[in-house]
Amino acid sequence: MASAFPKLPGFVPTQDIDKPNFRKVSSTKQEQNRDINHLPNKEYAVPRKQPIQIPLQTGMFNPDYMSTTHAMHLPKNVTNDSEELYQPSWVKMDRHVLRFSGYFKEAVVESALENYRIRKITICYYLEDHSLSITEPKQENSGVPQGAFLKRQKVLRADDSKTFILPQDFRINQDIIIYGKTIRLYDCDQYTREFYELQGIPQESSFVPQSDSFETKTMTKFIPQKDTVMKDYLEHKLGGGRVTSQKQFLENDRKVLKFYVFSDIEYILHYYLADDTIEIKEINSANSGRVPFPMMLRRQKLPRKFSLNQPGQTYAEDFIRPQDIQFGQPLIIYNRKFQINGCDQFTRSYYFEKFNVDFPLGGQEEYVQQERSNIIIPPHNGIGDEQDSLGYIYRLQPIPPKKDFFKWVDNQVNLRFLAMFNTTKPEDKDRVFVITFFLNDDSLLVYEPTVRNSGIPDGKFLEKRKYKNINNNNEFFTPNDLIVGNEVIINGWRFQLLDCDEFTKKWYAQNFK
Numbered sequence: 001m002a003s004a005f006p007k008l009p010g011f012v013p014t015q016d017i018d019k020p021n022f023r024k025v026s027s028t029k030q031e032q033n034r035d036i037n038h039l040p041n042k043e044y045a046v047p048r049k050q051p052i053q054i055p056l057q058t059g060m061f062n063p064d065y066m067s068t069t070h071a072m073h074l075p076k077n078v079t080n081d082s083e084e085l086y087q088p089s090w091v092k093m094d095r096h097v098l099r100f101s102g103y104f105k106e107a108v109v110e111s112a113l114e115n116y117r118i119r120k121i122t123i124c125y126y127l128e129d130h131s132l133s134i135t136e137p138k139q140e141n142s143g144v145p146q147g148a149f150l151k152r153q154k155v156l157r158a159d160d161s162k163t164f165i166l167p168q169d170f171r172i173n174q175d176i177i178i179y180g181k182t183i184r185l186y187d188c189d190q191y192t193r194e195f196y197e198l199q200g201i202p203q204e205s206s207f208v209p210q211s212d213s214f215e216t217k218t219m220t221k222f223i224p225q226k227d228t229v230m231k232d233y234l235e236h237k238l239g240g241g242r243v244t245s246q247k248q249f250l251e252n253d254r255k256v257l258k259f260y261v262f263s264d265i266e267y268i269l270h271y272y273l274a275d276d277t278i279e280i281k282e283i284n285s286a287n288s289g290r291v292p293f294p295m296m297l298r299r300q301k302l303p304r305k306f307s308l309n310q311p312g313q314t315y316a317e318d319f320i321r322p323q324d325i326q327f328g329q330p331l332i333i334y335n336r337k338f339q340i341n342g343c344d345q346f347t348r349s350y351y352f353e354k355f356n357v358d359f360p361l362g363g364q365e366e367y368v369q370q371e372r373s374n375i376i377i378p379p380h381n382g383i384g385d386e387q388d389s390l391g392y393i394y395r396l397q398p399i400p401p402k403k404d405f406f407k408w409v410d411n412q413v414n415l416r417f418l419a420m421f422n423t424t425k426p427e428d429k430d431r432v433f434v435i436t437f438f439l440n441d442d443s444l445l446v447y448e449p450t451v452r453n454s455g456i457p458d459g460k461f462l463e464k465r466k467y468k469n470i471n472n473n474n475e476f477f478t479p480n481d482l483i484v485g486n487e488v489i490i491n492g493w494r495f496q497l498l499d500c501d502e503f504t505k506k507w508y509a510q511n512f513k
Helices: 027-038 080-085 190-199 213-219 228-237 246-252 345-354 386-394 405-410 502-511
Strands: 097-107 116-126 131-136 147-153 175-178 181-188 256-263 265-272 277-282 295-300 330-333 336-343 414-421 432-438 443-448 459-465 487-490 493-500
Touching (some): 097 190, 116 181, 256 345, 336 345, 414 502, 432 459, 493 502
Antiparallel strands (some): 097 116, 097 181, 131 147, 175 181, 256 336, 265 277, 277 295, 330 336, 414 432, 414 493, 443 459
16 A cells, blocks of 8 residues: 655654664565465375365356366376375365364353353364364254354464464363363364374364253253043044044944933933944933933943043043943943843844844834924915025025036036017017027026117026926926927017027037937
């Protein structure tokens, strides 16, 4: 940088104050001072050579495209001895790195969890130029920035010798000071151990560093033990879950044992073999004087004892199984006795085949009320869909009529016909209509095209819906009723079918031969 001060003693602000003289330095001394930074580094005997890695040069999208290494510029037709003889030290030591693991203590203030933090680091020492770099592995929720701790550079010793750190300064189970940080080394990799053994100064054995409160309390992950019984209990409580044995469900699905029991009145007990659940139903009859209460006990697994353990701690053997239900013996269900009086034919066959027990038949069957229909269906008034209107007759809260989904998907086809009024009225005899029949739901739509200066509004003449054919016992229209040349009556209007489009002709030719 140019300076406006004269180059005279005492006038240059950047000169040393205690400099005794200002004599010129000889050119030989200047050359020595200039080359002091380019002196060759010490060469070490390495355990093994690094393999030659020549990056691929094909494809401009390759990350190593147009990159170079020392191996690409090796002399050809030269032996290895002569090659190493003329190689500089920074080429021989290229990619030879010593790797150490260490840690240092860092004080933590204003924290109730810890007083200090053990920060583990990795030190990489490069033999090429005696530089080193430090990285710190990242920890989840550590609260401190981690990653690159010290970028690659030469580091001076802490003993004011103004010399850089060398490989002999790294010893396992000893401290090394780097920029004021006292780092204790506790491990190194296998290549580093081989390197030091080759130098005649083997490293000590590794040891496990001490842990801090953060690592023991925060980083130690809690591995919960799976409680399959509790999981099964919660799933069944929410209405899900699966049976213990999938084979049991597949073999016994829809197989139910039916027992006739008595406890102040007659009941029916159902035992579901698919999942070993039980339900109890009341036998309600007409004019019994009792409030109809269909379920005495909802479907569930029945415990042997009234008192159970905590949820998830009750095992399968604590529930009632089919062999526990015997004829003539009371079945205690939540401290209430139910006398077994008989069973149905399927249950009797099951007990005889499974347990070789002859279970007697008998018991009161459920009362089946005869359905009496005194409903008088009034004739349709023509407003809306008839099937939709019937829902208000059969139910207090009507349900929309179900449509044939597969028919609606497979028959996305429309048949179009050209028709005229079959009348003698002069104002109507020339009116032309387009009748569209929808095969997906058997509905009809009548449309009147535009005729200029006719005085008759064009557009939709009849709404799209299903219409009945009065000439066919009031059945809904089908493609058989729409034949060109015939007369059809739709909603009281007489139409003469004159023609149809090409697609309709092909469709009738394929389906009505």
